[in-house]
Amino acid sequence: MQRCKNGMKLDDLRTLIAIAQHGSFRAAANALDIPPTTLSRRLQRLEETLGSQLVIRDSRNVALTPLGQNYFERCQPLLDELEATTTELIDTSNNNPRGALRISAPVGLLTYQLMPLFNQFLVQYPEITLSLNHLSNQHHDYSPEQYDVVFRVGHQPDSSFAAAKIGESQRTLVASSHYLAQYGTPLHPDELNSHARLATVPEFEWALTHTADSVSQETIWINSPVRMAIADLNSVKQAAIKGLGIACLPNYVVADALQQGLLSTMMNDWYSPPRPIYMLYQRLGYVPSYIRCFTDFMRDALTGK
Template sequence: MYIAAILSRIGTVHTSHLRKMQHSLFSDLNELVAFVALADTGSFAAAGRQLGRDPTAVSRRLTAMEERMGVRLAERSTRKVALTEAGQTYLDRIRPLLHELQAAGGEAVAFAGGEARGHLRVALPGNFGRLWLTPLIVDFLHAHPRVTIEVDTSNRFVDLIGERFDLAIRLGELPDSRLVARKVADRRRLVCASPAFLERHRDIRSPQDLGRAPCLCYTGRRDPYRWNFVGPGKEKTGVTVAGPLASDDGELLVEAAVRGLGVLYTSDWYASRELANGGLVELFPEWSLLDPGAVYVVTPAAAGTPSKTRAFSNWIAEKLSSPPWAIARG
């Protein structure tokens, strides 16, 4: 215990001594700027005018530096200040460092506001990204040549902060979060089927009839086999469904519906092209599905958002302000 106490004391003395040395050697940024201004102008008065400070403040900063370092950095006279050899050596070392600090600050400001630049890491829902965001991303890169983008389309619910993503596009309802969510478009749920299927199943006239019809179920939903509707008079009804195919691949289900395999519960953005060309027909357009949600841009923080992130978010919001997948309800 005695030896341990001695070693502990030695460690304490050593740490304290290092701190004193560090404090004596290192000046704050204001002192360095004042020292460079003094070296460039040659007088306290001129340095004060350049910095917008009283000449006595410049003199005090020089004196403080010299006292901490234990060396004279400049010779003073009533009209002129000249650097000593130690002062000139110190100036030669710190001047490029100050230039680097100023350049770094300018680059940081450029990231926060001004021209978009830098590398963006973006997470997208895979199918939605491929169907609707691919051309928007390419167009964005043409418009912002100083930005590069890395896109993750794995459909993972990525941890933006932990995995260092700048931005994500998310669909549906969002849980409470410290993240900042910006709604950029609506999306609507609907049920649909092919004309050939409806020709064979003419008895499907209301949501309740789906309980005995072959249905195609998307397993990415919380309860894929329970479809809940709200009628034109705000009445609610729910139906339990089953069918020949269930999957978490929305494109597979759309293809199955187009080929007459069953009734599909989907989003308007997923089936819009097939609805537009007549490959699918919406059922019960006067009924709404109890499945709220939208398209969101999600970012880690609102304050201090880099220009690259803000520019991409604004680009997506503008391009999706009139959703290209929106289908008029018939």
């Protein structure tokens, strides 16, 4: 039998909650599957432990005293949480992880790479739910109190999260054949300064590198004014397809448009240095099994390890 530090037994607390929920001793005893005499004994023991009357009883009615009502309202959610946690741990030991994951991810990475894997994960683990309540390309402060797992592109500052590299984002210069026919195809990064640039927020500057040999290389930064800046990779891609300018986008975003001939590449001997893709997750203290299950699944799917 579970006993709190002050001597109170959790079964006695469950008795009070059952009486409050069902409105009678008999119904509460039935719900707990115990004899009415056991229920009365547990309630009396709880009142003796607290030194206060919690229930007013007569031959017809059962009602909580003001103190009993207050104690019930404050203790019920705590007991519910305790029992839910206990159930989760039992399920974990039975290889049936369950829980609610809070995830933050960039919109483009989610759309083109993560979402298909999220769908596979949910099919494989039906007792786990995903909540993607923050979709952003911006770097910002985040903590384990806000999110369980965070996906980000680019080098990450030190934080309370562990950072697992799960891939790289390689960017490519693209434009529509209509735009290139009208304004010409740039052959050198310096020529981009006279072209309409379509940028993703916050990537307003482009770094293009040319490797002459195994030792020397040249990097040129393009920071001319942009014609359009959008915080959504797909919208930038659609603007490029419409012939509004030249974009520098991740390969996984433009692969389909290149294959269909909607976009063309240029200056293929110049490249944008790849940016790491990280999965950030809690590393200190107890990590629930459903979080470990998710991070293991994503790491295996994206790195093959």
